Amino acid sequence: MLKFTKMEGIGNDYIYIDGIHQDVPMNPHFITKISDRHFGIGSDGVIVIQESEICDFKMRMFNLDGSEGKMCGNGIRCFAKFVYDHQLTKKTYLEIETLGGIKKVWLIIDNNKVQYVRVNMGQPILKSKEIPCLFDKEEMINEPIEVDGQVYYLTSLSMGNPHTVIYMNHLDFNIQELGIKFEKHILFPESVNTEFVEVVNRQYLKMRVWERGSGETMACGTGACAVMYASYINGLCDNHVQVELLGGILDISYENGEIWMSGPATTVFEGIIQEEVFNV
Template sequence: MDRNLGTPGLAFMKMHGLGNDFVVIDRRAGGPAVTPALARALGDRHRGVGFDQLAVIDRDADADAALTFFNADGSLSSACGNATRCIARFLMDETGSQALRLRTERGVLIAEDAGGGLTRVNMGVPLLAWDQVPLAQAMDTLHLPIAGDPVATGMGNPHCTFFVEDAEAVDLERLGPEYEHHPLYPQRTNVEFVQVLSRDEIRLRIWERGTGITLASGSCSCAAAVAAARRGLTGRRVTVRVDGGVLEIDWREDGVWMTGPTAHVFDGTLSVAWLETLG
């Protein structure tokens, strides 16, 4: 379906997964390229639309669709789990399919209807070697030489996971940007603070690379669950409680599966006049 047919400007959708919100631009029928400048302008919650990530849907010869993700600062993100689930739900509703293959920079991800209005996606096998995360030099990713003894994990994007006694007491605004730009992470990093509630439940608070504090994050939830399991603090299947709600993470042999709700909030159109201000 051409979402721009007969409509001036640029059509978009607003979606969220547990308050982790996205602008989605569907380019399967064509349309202008999405640039970092457009992503930054759209991401401004006062002068644009506002989002945690921007997702672009394109056609793909060997998958149901190809997805590209931008952070609010205009930088590219290789993975965005909640946006992948939201778009998968949109495409499954559109086509009537129960499962999809979606190409991302992370590779081709499998998404499925999990029943009860929930959608799950396989975020792929976690990357545990230092050069896969990536880190700046060779080291044990299970115990980084950073105060607080965090764990490094790659989920197609880099993660730094701290285990704390009280996640609510963490000063995210101060610590998030400090660790995002830590010199051990040449591509910057997402930062997670995890409180282990039981062998099958964790509390998670999130600072996303290029965006800041978010209510939820799929890749961060996966990385936190993997880090907790590697440390022996939980099993490989856990409930993750984020600020925006609950995700179920299951680290299987074929990858890390994430299940949760999605919401398609509204459709809109960026005006020609606003687009022209971008040059």
């Protein structure tokens, strides 16, 4: 059996498992089984806590379809809360190893529990080859791309994982139909997270997100960071904004060439995964 904790960051929910003291299966069958909202626990995926040789901890993040992701902004806030609340560390400043690079995290503590987390998300990457994006220019900033006969203007970048940002007049549209067209587009060899954005004013942005491997989610931390920076370089916002997602609001700023994200992290419940689930 495995002990787990269900956590969410503004509605972006994952199953967190201590992989330091438990042997955690990380195959797609197990991930998709326990993530299923009918036959499993229900989540956007699974995040496993591991030891790191170069940082305080290592974060392994898996999408709903079992594929491994590089980074998750909401996930890393909950990850930091998990290791502190479960007494794996007493530190309030952590360096966490991810496939998207080393992330620096500050914990805001109240009554011996982590309530809020601030993360240095690092430098955004615009170079097409490094996103990766198979575009014939060095950068893709507000570039017209035709999809199924309609032209969309894309700004693409990496926040440790690939994103493309599209501006809309409103966010009332069929994201199920449109999101998959960009996720699997030939421009993005590793698929892409797609953010659809409505600019309210220079300090406030609204977005919906289609995450590769998971579909629409309530929130995406790296996506909110991508939206803020894409909007900044397109001249649509200031360097400090509130980004509203379906699950809540994140505080995002651009300071000295780096993106900073602040937001809540919440424990929903804890439980045990029985052994019969491993092989069903």
